[in-house]
Structures are given as C-alpha cells and as structure tokens.
Amino acid sequence: xxxxxxxxxxxxxxxxxxxxxxxxxxxxxxxxxxxxxxxxxxxxxxxxxxxxxxxxxxxxxxxxxxxxxxxxxxxxxxxxxxxxxxxxxxxxxxxxxxxxxxxxxxxxxxxxxxxxxxxxxxxxxxxxxxxxxxxxxxxxxxxxxxxxxxxxxxxxxxxxxxxxxxxxxxxxxxxxxxxxxxxxxxxxxxxxxxxxxxxxxxxxxxxxxxxxxxxxxxxxxxxxxxxxxxxxxxxxxxxxxxxxxxxxxxxxxxxxxxxxxxxxxxxxxxxxxxxxxxxxxxxxxxxxxxxxxxxxxxxxxxxxxxxxxxxxxxxxxxxxxxxxxxxxxxxxxxxxxxxxxxxxxxxxxxxxxxxxxxxxxxxxxxxxxxxxxxxxxxxxxxxxxxxxx
Numbered sequence: 071x072x073x074x075x076x077x078x079x080x081x082x083x084x085x086x087x088x089x090x091x092x093x094x095x096x097x098x099x100x101x102x103x104x105x106x107x108x109x110x111x112x113x114x115x116x117x118x119x120x121x122x123x124x125x126x127x128x129x130x131x132x133x134x135x136x137x138x139x140x141x142x143x144x145x146x147x148x149x150x151x152x153x154x155x156x157x158x159x160x161x162x163x164x165x166x167x168x169x170x171x172x173x174x175x176x177x178x179x180x181x182x183x184x185x186x187x188x189x190x191x192x193x194x195x196x197x198x199x200x201x202x203x204x205x206x207x208x209x210x211x212x213x214x215x216x217x218x219x220x221x222x223x224x225x226x227x228x229x230x231x232x233x234x235x236x237x238x239x240x241x242x243x244x245x246x247x248x249x250x251x252x253x254x255x256x257x258x259x260x261x262x263x264x265x266x267x268x269x270x271x272x273x274x275x276x277x278x279x280x281x282x283x284x285x286x287x288x289x290x291x292x293x294x295x296x297x298x299x300x301x302x303x304x305x306x307x308x309x310x311x312x313x314x315x316x317x318x319x320x321x322x323x324x325x326x327x328x329x330x331x332x333x334x335x336x337x338x339x340x341x342x343x344x345x346x347x348x349x350x351x352x353x354x355x356x357x358x359x360x361x362x363x364x365x366x367x368x369x370x371x372x373x374x375x376x377x378x379x380x381x382x383x384x385x386x387x388x389x390x391x392x393x394x395x396x397x398x399x400x401x402x403x404x405x406x407x408x409x410x411x412x413x414x415x416x417x418x419x420x421x422x423x424x425x426x427x428x429x430x431x432x433x434x435x436x437x438x439x440x441x442x443x444x445x446x447x448x449x450x451x452x453x454x455x456x457x458x459x
Contacts, residue, residue, distance in 0.1 A: 073099045073188075075382060076208045076221040078196060079228035080109060080189055082171060083354035083371040085178035087225055089129040090379040092185055096386050099219055100189045101196060101210060103228075106179060114171035116283060117142075117268070117365035119456025120164045122372035131177045138284065139169035145454065146269045147419075149437045151317045155267065156440075161451035168268075170283045171368055190217075198224050198237045202348035222349065223394075225378060227371075229355040230340070238347040250337035250361060250416065251423050252276075255294040257308055257329040263288045264316075264324045270363075271316050272419040272437065277363075278315035291362075293420055298334060305329050337361040339413055341405060345398040351378050358405050360412035363419060369456060370408045374401050376459050404457060411453040 075091060077084040080102025088098045102109065118126075118139075126132045143159040158165050182189060193210040200206045201224060208219045226234020235243070263282035271278040276293035283289060292312055294303075305328060313321040340359040345352045354371030377400050381393030418436055422429070440446045 071099065071217065072220045073097050074222050074386070075099075075225060076206075076219050076223070077101065077225045077227055078198065078208065078234055079226070079232060079354075079356070080104075080106075080191070081227065081229065081354075082175050082178060082368060083375055084225065084227035085175065085182060086125065086129055086131075086372070087227065087353065087375045087379060088187055089131060089178060089181055089185075090125070090375065091382065092182075092187060093128070093130065094383050094386065096382060098187065099221075100182070100187070101193045101208065101219075102189060102191050103193050103196070105191050106189075110172055110176055110179070112172070114368070116168055116170040116172075116174070117281075117369075118167040118169055118174075119369040119372070119454075120166070121376065121456045121459050122369050123167050125372050125376055126174070126177075129178075129181070131174075131181045134177055135167065135169045135174065138173070139167045140282070140284070142166050142168055142267055144267055144451075146265060146267050147437065147440070148269060148271045148273075148317050148320070149434065150273055152437075152441070153317045153320070154441045156447045156450055158451045158455050161448040162455050164455045166365075166455055168282060196228075196233050198226070198234060198350055201237060201350035204349070206349045223382065224350045226350060226352045226356045227354055230359055232356055234350065234352055234356045235342055237350060238342075238344075238352075242344070242347060244343045246339075246341045246343075248339040248413070250339075250420075251296065252293050252420065253296050253298070253334045253336045254279075254291045254362060255298065255300075255303055255308065255334050256289060256291040256332070257305070258283070258331040259288050259290070259327045259329050260286060261288050261325045261327040262286055264320060269316070269320065270415075270419055271320075272421075272433070273315040274421070275311070275315050277420045278312055279363075280316070280320075294334060296336060300332050300334055303332070305332075308332075335362070337363075337416065339409055341402070341409060343398070343402060345374070345401050345405075346394075351394075351397055353378060357401075358409065360409055361416045362412075363415040364408075364412045364454065366408040366412050370405055373404050373408075373459050377401050404459070407453075407457055
C-alpha cells in the first residue's frame with residue numbers, strides 16, 4: 071500500500087490529524103493495534119481548551135460537541151472548608167468545553183468512515199523504517215500476514231507504550247520524567263454533578279476532583295496510594311472518602327449512586343526530546359505525559375496536531391518544509407509550559423507522603439494567595455483555557 075501520511079495510532083490524536091489532512095486532500099492511513107470498540111471503551115478526561123475546540127470545528131467534527139458539550143466559564147477551588155471560584159471569562163474572555171473524550175473519538179471515527187478514510191485495526195509488530203530517508207515505510211502484521219505501507223511521512227500517535235518514540239535512537243532521544251507518589255482513583259456514575267463547575271479540592275486527607283460528562287453523568291476522583299487496587303475500594307468507601315475531602319456545604323449536596331466504571335491511574339510528568347526524527351513526527355502521549363491535574367493531556371496533543379497539520383499542509387501545497395523543520399521546537403515550547411502548569415496544579419492541591427508541616431503551610435499560603443490575588447487568578451485562567459498555538 072501507499073499513502074502520503076502513515077498515522078500510527080487510532081486514538082483521538084491520530085484520527086484528528088487524519089481528518090484535518092482530509093480537508094486538504096492529503097491521503098492518510100491510520101493503524102490501530104486495538105479494535106474500534108476497545109478504543110471507544112476507554113474512559114478519559116473531557117475538558118477541551120479553546121484551541122482544541124476550534125481545531126475540531128476546523129476538522130468538521132464539531133457539530134455534536136457544540137450541541138451537547140457544556141461550556142464552562144470558570145472553576146472552583148477548595149482548601150478544607152474554604153471555597154472560591156476563578157472566572158475564566160473575566161480574565162481571558164474565553165472558557166473551556168466539557169465534552170467526553172469517548173464522544174469526541176466517536177465523532178472522529180464517524181467522520182473518517184463517512185469520508186472513506188482508511189483505518190486498519192488489530193495491527194501487530196509495527197515497525198517504522200527508514201525514517202531518516204525521503205522514502206520511509208511502515209511494516210505491520212494483521213492475523214499473521216505481513217503488510218507494508220510506503221509513505222512520505224509518519225505521524226507517531228500511538229501513546230506512551232507505542233513503537234514510535236523508541237524508533238528514535240537512544241543516542242538522539244533525551245527523556246525527562248517525574249513520577250508522583252500517588253494515583254487517582256476515579257469513578258463514573260449516572261448521577262447529576264454536584265456543581266455547575268469543576269471543583270478542585272485539597273484537604274488534609276488528600277486531593278479530590280468533582281467533574282462531569284453531562285447533566286446526568288458525573289466523574290469523580292480522589293488521590294489514593296499507588297499500592298491501592300480497585301478492589302480495595304467499594305462504592306460506599308469511595309463516596310464516604312470523597313465527602314470527607316469536600317467542603318461540608320458541597321458534600322451535603324452530593325448525590326451518590328452505583329459506579330459504572332472504576333479505575334486507578336498513576337501520575338507522571340514526562341517529555342521526550344526531540345519530537346521529530348527525519349520524517350517521523352511524535353504527537354501526544356508518544357512524546358509527553360502530564361498529570362491530569364489541569365486537564366492538559368488531550369489538549370497538548372491537539373496543539374501537536376495543529377503544528378504538524380499546518381507543516382504538512384504547507385509542504386503539500388507549496389513544497390516548503392519550514393513548518394515541518396520547526397515542528398519539534400514549536401511543539402516542545404508549548405508542551406513545557408503545559409507541563410509546568412500541570413506540575414504546579416499537582417503540587418498545589420495534593421498531599422505528598424514526605425511533606426512536613428512547613429510544606430503544608432506553604433501550600434496553604436499559595437492557595438490563600440490565589441484566592442485573594444487577581445493576577446494569580448489571571449495566570450491560572452490563561453493556562454487553563456489554553457495558551458495560544
């Protein structure tokens with residue numbers, strides 16, 4: 071087979087790139103190691119920055135998001151029983167869109183299938199070859215049968231555990247990582263959200279987050295030990311602990327119910343440099359991971375796709391390589407700012423096992439400063455709605 075852009079990974083990043091390329095008549099093939107149902111079964115965050123929302127509209131997949139998504143003009147932060155809001159609109163004249171990543175991915179699949187875009191599922195043994203040449207190719211197997219795709223460029227959108235990042239030689243690639251000493255236990259429940267805005271809660275018992283997917287579907291998280299398992303936490307135990315970490319007036323309004331999904335996610339900050347090697351370009355989790363505090367994971371992937379799409383569009387329209395040559399530098403400049411924000415939010419709101427009383431006082435002072443200082447609130451708002459591309 072032959073295509074212009076081979077996209078390794080059929081999650082939202084790869085699908086979004088494929089749809090954007092389709093709008094310019096640029097052919098692509100998406101390779102996905104799982105089934106479509108498996109990808110759609112993954113529960114992920116759903117807070118979209120302004121840039122991501124606009125990019126989805128540009129790709130022609132924003133109609134359902136605009137109808138069903140929930141616009142948020144701010145967020146709520148609590149520390150113990152102290153609670154305050156930060157108005158994004160007031161500081162940035164913008165907000166964010168809450169729209170589940172599963173639904174976003176479904177929209178992208180529907181759009182690709184409607185336009186006849188090629189997706190190959192259940193691929194194994196993917197290898198990216200000759201990426202430093204002008205004629206790269208990708209090999210893979212399906213049901214034990216070997217296949218090869220010749221292409222102009224390869225987009226590595228296959229996540230942290232994919233093959234794309236490791237295709238870049240060890241003596242070229244530099245990796246930066248911070249692993250946090252706790253995880254997030256999250257549940258999905260068919261219950262109304264406890265508040266109209268997301269609540270980021272810090273307490274002496276640890277962090278908690280109250281979020282939503284729609285008016286009757288809520289997503290809640292609590293900080294937990296990395297030694298914990300899902301089996302350690304009954305629904306009753308989860309709801310009880312969540313209430314302890316929320317201000318009393320919020321906890322009293324919380325409507326509980328059976329969980330329909332429950333999982334524990336570890337937290338890490340991770341960046342690899344460079345994000346391009348020859349004609350291979352890394353996007354999203356293949357190149358960087360952020361802790362979920364601040365909702366930057368999918369949004370940093372979207373900015374990668376923005377830079378790569380525009381570079382490819384320029385190449386196929388004018389034959390210029392300016393955008394592609396600058397891809398890694400541009401993407402990393404924004405990625406590191408998102409990493410800083412996610413790291414800061416994580417340190418601001420969580421309890422660390424080795425912290426002492428001084429650390430706790432500093433955290434309390436930081437939150438008190440944020441509560442009373444307009445400039446600090448403006449910085450948070452700018453980062454939360456998304457820095458410009």
